[in-house]
Amino acid sequence: MTHADPRIRAATEADWPRIWPFFSTIVAAGETYAFPDDLTVETGRGWWMSEPPALTVVLEDAGRILGSAKMGPNRPGRGDHVGTASFMVDPEAAGRGFGRALASYVVQWHRDQGFRGIQFNAVVETNAAAVHLWQDLGFEIIGTVPRAFRSAAHGEVGLHVMYLDLR
Template sequence: MKDIQIRRAGDHDFDSMWSIFSVHVSAGETYPFTTALTREAGHAYWLGPDVASFVATAGGSRVLGMYRLVSNQVGRGHHVANASYMVSPSAQGAGIGRLLGEHSLGEARKQGYLAMQFNYVVSTNTAAVRLWKKLGFSIVGTLPKAYRHKHLGYVDAYVMYQLLKDPDYWPTVDA
């Protein structure tokens, strides 16, 4: 994938990000959001104050996909990252998801996270499940019929997890 860069997302990217986000939300196949989600709520989700978002671009401008990186929990769960990813339908199948996944794992390590957890991977999103397994994630739980798929009805969702650093070398914790 020549000429693909991944960089921090900014407000100037949001129109493109919103277009990609809207397509996935409208499809009703992979994300729990409904089309009632406002543009402002979408902006907060992708570019809010505690969110680190990144975009994959072609030629430095055209947004092909994006991911967001946040803490999965607060306080005593803050060492585990959570991420969400979307690829433009016009760029699917070109390896953009893999590039974003690899970048997010590196970024999570750089930010000091010790593990990463996906709380809600729709089981019928087989491309994503396959990719996350290739990148080292394991399914650690199944949420039976937890997702209301637009076309298939109620389907399972997975919780997926990966340690980013050997726990034997994790920092000591306070009481």
């Protein structure tokens, strides 16, 4: 069977019910996001679905949403020239390059929007795949907040602050 190439497009409200299953699985695993543990399909929407000037996108392959990312200014006002982003890939689709596709999209989107850099405030240090991916795309770890995240598997671990200069 031949599949079309995966495409990344702006998320719509109709996509949220298809994002929620992997979003809730990833959050419940307790390894990558410091979202509240008691999210529901309705409260989770507010944590992920962004409004302009931010953007939430989905990665769709053969009609199935396999990942999502949200991106936009890291801070308002005088800090809005530096962006930030978060992304998730359905665990069932891991290892197939979808995370890299979303990550590359995030970087290019920030460039296209005129951002001067991208700052990630909280990359869990034990999330080796994400740390490696971001470093491979040019991000640097500029600091680590010790014991700032309670990992379900590892206890208290550090959160990296990572930065990519887009100038």
